[in-house]
Amino acid sequence: MVMNLPNIDTDYLLNFLTGLLNTPSPTGLAMPGIEFTERALGAFPALSLNRTRKGALLATWPGQKADAPRALTAHVDTLGAMVKEVKSNGRLKLTKIGGYAWNTVEGEGCTVFASRGQALRGSLLLSKASGHVYGKKVSELERDDDNMEVRLDARTSSDEETEKLGVRVGDFVAFDPRVEVTNGFVRSRHLDDKACVACLVAAVQAVLTAELQPAQTTYLFISNYEEVGHGAAAGIPPGTTELLTVDMAAVGEGQTSDEYHATLCVKDSGGPYHHGLNQQLRTLADRYQIPYKVDIYPYYGSDGEAYWHAGGDVAVALIGPGVDASHNYERTHLEALTATTQWVMAYLLEE
């Protein structure tokens, strides 16, 4: 048993997180996020890195023992969209990738990754956006697939002109994260779940800097299809006995979670998590005085449950930092990130 957890390099954590947040990786086009994480973990020779055929990143970290391997997972894929239609006015109708409401990205800048590799800038607007032209309709019109459109920052007013720019049905669209770090707060889109990928990477860095080794051989599974429900359904190595899912905690009215604690989620839309592993995580948090909450998330599913649904015979638990306004313009605080990283380290080092 370690007496004190290793120190976390919070500059390293925030630098990695900011870089990852600024790397567009909507589900289906998440490879840049995988590559960014792979470059960071590649600096640690103790880990061996592999990609699954589906494109996830699997890091294997040999432990003091290998008789009961453990896995931790977090996802780099984010909410996003895809071009559904090139409209006759040259603007783009979108289809959503992942679960969110259009009003959460209304007015946001975006990048369209066109079919021939070029990236075009634009913004997502209501089709009747001008207050001087449409009056009350600007507030009254329903924000649905038909009423939202991308205005490209390019000279086009017809479908032919837009298609000449290389834009096609099926092109991916990423919304700007608008990352800002102030007074320990991190405000950005897609803290779900890049914040937790940063916690995992910072935990690896801290444990290795302290010249420690995980108690058991440990797999870090960086998933790339979580937001559509099947990220960790495949790719966790056979023989794994426990899966600790690291994903954001839902903050809001009636929730115990907040931006200054890590949360243990004991139940979400997929039902209860593994009681035995939950109890072990509470014991660890108490022992190391990690600031934590216990909560239930009303509209939430995780990659741990994806693995359970796929037949994974392991104990699954879920921890993560409190994120305000999730699947919207999100925010968390360094205190929640630190608590989550400490909890990950406590779990890694626990015999």
Ligand SMILES: [Zn+2]
């Ligand atoms: Zn998530």
